[in-house]
Amino acid sequence: DSSSPKGPFVPTQADYQKVYDAIAARLANETDYDDGSYGPVLVRLAWHASGTYDKETGTGGSNGATMRFAPESDHGANAGLKTARDFLEPIKAQFPWISYSDLWTLGGACAIQELSGPTIPWRPGREDRDVAACTPDGRLPDAAKDHRHIRDVFSRMGFDDREMVALIGAHALGRCHTDRSGFDGPWNFSPTVFSNEFFRLLAEEKWAQKKWNGPTQFTDKTTGTLMMLPTDMALLKDKGFKKHVERYAKDSDVFFKEFSDVFVKLLELGVPFKTEDRFVFKTSE
Ligand code: DDH
Numbered sequence: 001d002s003s004s005p006k007g008p009f010v011p012t013q014a015d016y017q018k019v020y021d022a023i024a025a026r027l028a029n030e031t032d033y034d035d036g037s038y039g040p041v042l043v044r045l046a047w048h049a050s051g052t053y054d055k056e057t058g059t060g061g062s063n064g065a066t067m068r069f070a071p072e073s074d075h076g077a078n079a080g081l082k083t084a085r086d087f088l089e090p091i092k093a094q095f096p097w098i099s100y101s102d103l104w105t106l107g108g109a110c111a112i113q114e115l116s117g118p119t120i121p122w123r124p125g126r127e128d129r130d131v132a133a134c135t136p137d138g139r140l141p142d143a144a145k146d147h148r149h150i151r152d153v154f155s156r157m158g159f160d161d162r163e164m165v166a167l168i169g170a171h172a173l174g175r176c177h178t179d180r181s182g183f184d185g186p187w188n189f190s191p192t193v194f195s196n197e198f199f200r201l202l203a204e205e206k207w208a209q210k211k212w213n214g215p216t217q218f219t220d221k222t223t224g225t226l227m228m229l230p231t232d233m234a235l236l237k238d239k240g241f242k243k244h245v246e247r248y249a250k251d252s253d254v255f256f257k258e259f260s261d262v263f264v265k266l267l268e269l270g271v272p273f274k275t276e277d278r279f280v281f282k283t284s285e
Contacts, residue, residue, distance in 0.1 A: 009097055013279045016106065016124060019095050020281040023110045026091065028284070037192040038087050039111035040174025045084035046108020046267060047170065048077060049101070052135040053269035055158040060139060061270030064129035065100035077140040080180035101126030105267040113283045115173060117194030118260040121278035126271050143183065143229040144215060147238035150231055157269055163262040165235060165244035169255060170263075172198040176227060182215045185227035196248050196255040202232060203249040 027039055034040070049067055052060030066072050067081065088107050092100065102124050109120035141153045154164040172195050176183035188197040207218040207228055218228040235241040248255040264278070 011097060011124070015095075016098075016122075016279055017281055019091065019098055019103070019106060020110050021284065022091050022094055023088070023107055024114050024284040026087070027111065027114050030087070033083075034175065035186065035191045037111075037115065038084065039115045039192060041080065041084040042087065042107040042111040043170055043173055045081050045088075046105050046111075047167075048081060048140055049104050050266045050269055051141075051153075051157060052139045053157045054135075054139065055156065055269075058270055059133075060135040062101050062105050062267055063126045063271045064133045065104055065126070066129060066131065066134045068100060068128075069131040069134055071137070072134040075137045075140070077137075077142075080177060098124075099126050099128045101128055108263075108267065110281070112194055112263065113281065115192055115194045118256040119280055119283075120260055120263055120267075121280050122264070123268060123271075123273055123275060123278045125273040125275060141231060143181065143231050145231060145234075147234040147241060150234060150241075151238075157266070159262070159265075161240040162244050162258065163265070165241050165248070166255065166258045166262045167266065168232065168235065169196065169198050169248060169259055171229075171232060172196065176217075176229070178214065183217050183227065183229060184212075184214060185217075185225065187227060187232070189226070196252040198232075199245050199249040199255065201226065202228065202236065203245055207233065 027037060030038055046062070049065060050062040054060050067078060068085070072078065073082070084107070088103055092098065092103055105126065106122055109122045112118065112120050139153070139156070141150060150164060151161070154167070159167070171187045174191050175186035178184050188195070188201055190197065201220065205226070206221040208221055210217050210219040210227070216230055218233055220226040235245050
């Protein structure tokens with residue numbers, strides 16, 4: 001009946017799949033960037049939007065998408081993420097009903113799946129908040145620090161040792177950029193394919209401090225072209241972390257399963273969802 005009043009648009013799983021498909025298509029088309037994919041930087045955007053969560057105060061997390069605003073957009077840790085936010089703008093224009101906070105997290109889930117990673121079940125319901133909800137600087141990890149810092153930062157979000165190590169395995173993807181973090185280079189030879197290579201190389205390669213004028217980072221002795229951050233190396237120093245590095249280095253299936261669970265948890269920290277149901281999106285062919 002065309003005369004009946006229309007209620008507000010309530011998107012279904014099929015509508016979110018359309019958003020997923022549009023992001024996946026854009027990832028497939030826009031290959032003239034870095035190692036050929038915006039996927040890694042989309043994963044980093046979803047992580048930095050979520051990783052500000054503080055379990056004591058309930059502040060931060062992906063709900064709000066406050067990285068749209070200064071000061072949060074200017075926090076040192078977020079350098080370079082404008083690239084990812086801008087990449088998603090045409091998707092927001094095509095689907096104006098989705099919040100930025102849902103879009104950025106969906107972008108991360110989509111990128112993991114499209115880069116051959118595990119399925120990332122995803123829930124909608126985040127609402128954008130204004131500049132007043134920006135988190136203070138210093139909540140995201142500092143790559144120059146040690147195992148105690150990793151444990152401090154990730155316990156504040158509510159993660160245990162196993163989850164911390166699994167999450168950092170996302171460094172299978174992408175690279176460091178001197179004009180963003182000051183560090184340089186990729187962690188493995190296939191930075192656009194999600195894998196357990198980060199752990200395999202960390203456990204099996206020999207790493208030496210890089211000789212250069214930049215910040216302290218490590219280089220593989222075999223080729224001299226790969227990198228590890230001080231915080232990555234810290235995973236070998238701490239017994240509670242190292243056992244998980246070794247488990248994931250040996251067993252890719254276990255890593256995929258445990259990464260999926262903890263990435264889902266990361267993207268949901270502090271979000272007041274109204275639904276229990278998660279959507280599993282179909283990956284593109
Ligand atoms: Fe990371 N990360 N990350 N990271 N990260 C960088 C790049 C990428 C740390 C530092 C850096 C996670 C944890 C940590 C990704 C995902 C995740 C860069 C380089 C630095 C520095 C940025 C640049 O120069 O462009 C530190 C420190 C930690 C830590 O936990 C101690 C986690 C948990 C994730 C995740 O996704 C779950 C990804 C992907 C990238 C590659 C980005 C790109 O543009 O490529």
